[in-house]
Amino acid sequence: MGSQSEMEKIIVVQPEKCTGCRTCELVCSFTHTGEFNPARSRISVFTFEKVGFSSPVLCQQCSTAACMQVCPVGAVSRDNKTGAMVVNSSRCLVCKACTIACPLGATFYDHVSDSILKCDLCGGDPECVKFCPSGAITYQEAGEAGLARRKAVAAKLKDVYEEVS
Amino acid sequence: MKLIIDGKAFNAYPGDSILDVARREGIAIPTLCYHEAFGGQGSCRLCTVEVTAGGRSRLVASCTYPVSEGIEVKTSTPAVEKIRRNIIMVLYKRASGSVLMQKLYREYGCSENSLGEKQEERCIVCRLCVLACEKMGTSAISTVMRGIDKRVGTPYDQAATACIGCAACAHICPTGAIEVLDSGNIRTIWNKNFNLINCERCGQPFATREEIDYVSRRSGIEDAELCFCEECRRKKLVGKMQGFSPC
Numbered sequence: 379m380g381s382q383s384e385m386e387k388i389i390v391v392q393p394e395k396c397t398g399c400r401t402c403e404l405v406c407s408f409t410h411t412g413e414f415n416p417a418r419s420r421i422s423v424f425t426f427e428k429v430g431f432s433s434p435v436l437c438q439q440c441s442t443a444a445c446m447q448v449c450p451v452g453a454v455s456r457d458n459k460t461g462a463m464v465v466n467s468s469r470c471l472v473c474k475a476c477t478i479a480c481p482l483g484a485t486f487y488d489h490v491s492d493s494i495l496k497c498d499l500c501g502g503d504p505e506c507v508k509f510c511p512s513g514a515i516t517y518q519e520a521g522e523a524g525l526a527r528r529k530a531v532a533a534k535l536k537d538v539y540e541e542v543s
Numbered sequence: 544m545k546l547i548i549d550g551k552a553f554n555a556y557p558g559d560s561i562l563d564v565a566r567r568e569g570i571a572i573p574t575l576c577y578h579e580a581f582g583g584q585g586s587c588r589l590c591t592v593e594v595t596a597g598g599r600s601r602l603v604a605s606c607t608y609p610v611s612e613g614i615e616v617k618t619s620t621p622a623v624e625k626i627r628r629n630i631i632m633v634l635y636k637r638a639s640g641s642v643l644m645q646k647l648y649r650e651y652g653c654s655e656n657s658l659g660e661k662q663e664e665r666c667i668v669c670r671l672c673v674l675a676c677e678k679m680g681t682s683a684i685s686t687v688m689r690g691i692d693k694r695v696g697t698p699y700d701q702a703a704t705a706c707i708g709c710a711a712c713a714h715i716c717p718t719g720a721i722e723v724l725d726s727g728n729i730r731t732i733w734n735k736n737f738n739l740i741n742c743e744r745c746g747q748p749f750a751t752r753e754e755i756d757y758v759s760r761r762s763g764i765e766d767a768e769l770c771f772c773e774e775c776r777r778k779k780l781v782g783k784m785q786g787f788s789p790c
Binding site: 393418422424426429431433436437446447448450451466468469470472473474475477478480481482483484485486492538 | 578579580639672675678680709710711714715730749750754755757758760761762763764768769772773774775776777778780781785
């Protein structure tokens with residue numbers, strides 16, 4: 379567990395591309411619950427109007443996951459195929475410890491189904507990624523994602539150095 | 544090892560109960576006191592099936608009966624149906640206030656009889672709540688008294704010091720017998736009042752102090768980090784990304 383296989387992919391969020399349209403919230407709730415209800419979406423978008431900044435927030439499938447650590451019955455586990463942390467609802471006691479423990483607030487209690495909801499990567503084919511119109515959410519191999527981020531940091535450093543010199 | 548359920552052969556692992564195999568193979572056996580987190584308890588007996596082993600057949604609770612080589616199981620025979628109907632009838636009479644028991648009583652077509660109904664009662668003493676509390680590591684509730692007086696309660700029906708107010712007992716209860724009342728900043732459960740902690744950012748009450756301590760103890764996350772509601776934690780993250788405090 380925790381080790382990432384060659385093919386394992388992760389959802390990468392690029393906030394600078396997010397327009398705050400909330401399509402992902404609708405797609406997510408529709409895929410999982412059959413209704414367009416952002417309150418039941420596993421992904422949520424926050425927009426800060428004053429500074430003109432939006433970003434989706436969703437489970438990062440942490441390698442050392444607080445939700446798994448606090449679960450008293452081992453109902454939260456890693457899906458070997460997708461690498462997602464998934465909640466086995468028939469094992470879950472709904473004590474909500476995971477919802478308090480998650481540092482991102484990405485695991486939450488749903489009153490309608492009386493169960494704990496969190497991103498399960500749609501079983502390896504995340505719908506939010508397919509429908510994001512601006513490409514702010516992408517699903518890529520873990521190594522690639524890291525490389526892209528390192529490149530971005532390097533580019534920023536380059537700019538800074540140019541400014542200084 | 545192999546066993547036969549309703550005429551079909553299935554593979555089973557040593558240590559499996561009949562119910563484990565049935566659930567895995569998608570064979571429906573009704574249950575009330577079974578939960579995947581604890582396994583079988585054999586307390587409600589609704590999962591009764593007919594087992595034939597060594598030429599003799601008898602009725603057993605499938606959730607606790609360990610499989611053995613070559614046994615034959617029938618999940619629906621006149622004897623099984625009759626005993627299930629009796630169980631539902633007796634449990635309904637005991638807990639007539641429960642919507643689930645009323646529904647099952649109708650579905651199973653139980654015949655009228657002169658047994659008195661406890662209209663106010665909803666508990667069928669399946670012990671799922673007690674096991675849930677035990678798993679949480681709190682054990683604030685247990686069954687008390689014996690025989691027809693048996694019920695679930697806290698020690699001497701006082702507010703239990705061990706209770707953390709997580710309400711897992713109420714969520715797991717199949718008959719909705721456990722009352723949890725969230726009113727303003729106060730959560731009331733098992734005769735105990737909890738002051739709910741307000742989110743440090745938005746001020747909404749979201750958890751009890753004891754729940755936060757429980758999570759902190761198990762995860763090693765500092766208490767101070769846990770004092771935000773889910774939505775504000777998400778907002779905080781976005782704020783951090785951009786290097787400003789959320790407005």
